[in-house]
Amino acid sequence: MEETEDDSVLNAIIIASVIGILIVAGLILFYPKPSEDFTAVYFGNYTKKPVGGIVSFNYTIENHENRGMTYDVAYLVDNATISNELVFVGDGGNTTLEKSIAVNASQINKVGVLLNTTEEIHFWTTI
Known part of the structure; x- marks a missing residue:
């Protein structure tokens, strides 16, 4: 049986199509997925x-940056920086820190970690 032009x-x-499917499958399987690097920070108590x-609190920093990180942590009262410290957290690790900060006890204060x-x-203090 002879092959026609339509068959060719x-x-x-x-x-x-098969080559295209194989190329796409190869890219999906072997192309590196972009990492989702992020840091989580949250209060404990x-x-x-x-x-x-004085207000006292603790907070945790979780490192999901895919490398060890040194964080410059600023402590804020009413959006003004009152102190800073450097905190190292290893790749995939977390650390919990405790802090006490002086505030004006006769008013409501916004206390923050940046x-x-x-x-x-x-968080906001109460009178």
Whole structure:
């Protein structure tokens, strides 16, 4: 049986489709997936009511950046930086820190923790 021109075109389309499917499958299987690097920061416990003008809290930094990170941590009261410290967290690790900060006990204060990766958490004190 002799192959017609239509059969040749159809065979070429089938071969091209199979090659295309193999290329796409190879890219899906072997192309590296982009990493989802991020840092999580959250409070554990904190006191809303200052005791003797001091609020105490702890917070945790979780490192999901796929490398060890040194975080520049700023402690804020009413959006003003009152102190900073450097905190190293290994790849995939976490660390919990405790902090006590002086605030104006006669007013409501916004107390925050700001990382150099732009993550920020805060809470409001009560009178």
